Amino acid sequence: MAPMETTRGYSLANDLKFLINNKNYSDIKIICQDELIIYGNRAILAARSSVLDRLLFNGMKESSINEIKFPEIKFHAMEIILEYLYTENFESESLSLEISIEAYHAADYFQLEQLQQKIVNFVKQSLKERHQCDTKENGEILAPKLLSKAVEKMSPLADNDMIKLLIEWISKTSLEVIGFDSLSFQALQCLLSQTYSSQGPFVTPEYTVFRYAVIQAANNISENAISIIEKKLPVWNDLNKMCxxxxxxxxxxxxxxxxxxxxxxxxxxxxxxxxxxxxxxILVDRIEPLQLLSTSLLLNAYRFQAKEKKSLPHMRGIPLFEWNLQWDKNSKGSNLFLKECNTVVESNPGGLNTTHQNVRANNLIYGEGIYEWEVVIEETCIYAWVGVCTERGLDYNIFAGQQSCAWVLGSSGKCYHNNIGLHYVTEFGSGTKITVHLNMTERSIAFSINGVMHPPVSNWSNLPSKLYPIVSLNSPGRIRLSCVRDWNHIYYKNQKNLKLY
Structure with missing residues (x-):
């Protein structure tokens, strides 16, 4: 709706916005890919974009007629372009994730670098907000869809900030949770080619990358083809089957x-x-029999592992614990309650529950590397406990420290496993931030208390190869899962001091 006459002259941006798609004040119509028309002003468009200046004032036919066509740009994307050209910005309600790729592509076409960066920032913030609220279409679902759109519109090999952002986001999401209808085959190729030698975070084991790619290909053939491949390539967690x-x-x-x-x-x-x-x-028993790989690819892998006596780390880039860490609503004691998008656990607030119960996080930790996460004891109880547990065997209604499948540090300052306790740090209370440092290469665990790191727990060596984060509490306990930290270093303990590698 056009502003009232009395508002003219108070805001240059508002007055110029009044001209956007206003037929009465335009001298050119822009025909978009979807055949919709948006009206503009030659002088403003040319002054704000060198691309449009060349198109509208180069002596060619566009200079003499009152229309110009852009067969690759849709109407809503062109609206964003004009709003930026006229006002140097765009209102938040003008842009959405659904049209963000189209808008970025249009900004790239018109060489509007500042607008491109604004759109990238919008997508980054929007994905983060969707991700934190765990909506039906959160960041894990939307980022692959956006990358699939992006590689359709733009070259996946270009130095492109939008594609870089989406690849960075998807790299922190296990491919196992990404549906084949979300990530196209072309987008998968883009993801794998740009992360092959990356030193950035990546959470999917390489076997799972291979499995996902083959099933993605089978998905383009038939449902029966998927079933056949799933039998031949078991999931990564099922090591016994795989071997x-x-x-x-x-x-x-x-x-x-x-x-x-x-x-x-x-x-x-x-x-x-x-x-x-x-x-x-796995190469010999599962992958080579599929006869999908060239002899040279297989020989290179076999030669490398024969020479090095081992394979490279299971994950490319920096192994990173998947960052969407929450308490698992299906893996908790009966008197525990989850709040704030499952990042906070309480023990029957206001109740008289004196029995410690447990809740584990939603992500299984496996593969070599250092995995770090933080919890905050917002309200302590008769000792709150933080640590890890195995994939199976935990009774969620019995104190974790009494069980052989859990290893926990309590606010008493003691560590407990299989009902055996040992002193570790001084007692701590409400407001304490605990960082868990789980070294899956050395199968050890250490804790930081309010930023002060302590050595690995001496009696806990050779931890299991698969573990979950866990806490144990009773009333009136309240524990927040604060964050999972990106890392690019490894802590190592020798006899005298802590070294940083």
Whole structure:
């Protein structure tokens, strides 16, 4: 709606915005990809964009007619362009995640670098807000969809801040939770090619990367093809199955019918999967029999592992504990309550519950590396406890420290495992911030209390290969899962001091 006459002259931005798509004051109409028309002013457009200046005042036909066509730019994206050109900004309600890629592509076309950065910042903030609130379409779902749109509109090999942002976001999300309808095959290739030698955070084991790519290819064939591949490539967590000797089954003949098609589709992606990060037994027993890889790719992996006597770390880049860490509503004691998007746990607030109960986080930790997360004891009880537990075997209604499958540090300053306690630090209370440093390479655990790091717990060596974050509390306890920290260093304990590598 146009501003009233009495408001003219008070705001240059508002007065110029009044001209956007105003047929009465325009001298050119812009025809967009979807055949919709938006009206503009030649002089303003040319003054604000060198691209438009060349198009509108270069002596070609656009200079003499009153319309110009942009067959690759949709109407809503062009609205953002004009709003920025006229007012040097855009209102938050003008842009949405759904049209952000179109708008960024249009800003790139018109060489509007500041607008590109504004759109990138908008997407970054929007994904973060969706992610924190755990909405139906959160960052884990939307970022892959946006990347799929981006590689359709723009070159995935370009030095592109939008694609970089989306790849960084997806790299911190396990591929196992990303649906095949969210991440296109072309977007997957872009992700893997740009993270192959990356030193940034990445949370998906390389075997799972391979499995996801093959199932993604099978998804383009049929549902039956997916079923066949899932039998031949078990999930990463099922190590026992993966290490079993491969045996022929009824699906082998069906697999042969789809193998050549799979191999063709995967030809552009397989070079960006680092086979050196996959255990030799898995390569031999599970991957090589699929006959999807070239001999050279397999030989390079075998030669590397034969020479080094081991594979590379299971994850590319910096192994990073998946950052969407929350308390698991399906893995807690009956008297515990979750609040604030499942980041806070309380023990029956106002109740008289004196029995310690447990809740674990939603992410399983496995693979070499240092995994760090923080919790805040917002309200202590008769000792609040922080630590880790195994994947199975925990009774959530019994104090974790009494159980053989849990290792916890309490606000008493003592550590407990299997009902055996030992002194670790001085007692602490409400307001204490605890950082857990879980070293899955050395299978050890250490704790920082209010920023002061202490050595690994001496009696807890050779921890299990798969663990969950856990806390144990009773009434009136309240514990907040504060954050998971990105890291690019490793803490190591020797006999005299702590060294930083």
């Amino acid at each position: 079993e000797e491969y045996s022929e089954n009824d699906s082998d003949s069906q697999y042969e019918e789809i193998r050549s098609e799979l191999k063709e589709m995967l030809s552009t992606i397989l070079p960006f999967i680092d086979l050196r990060r996959i255990d030799t037994n």
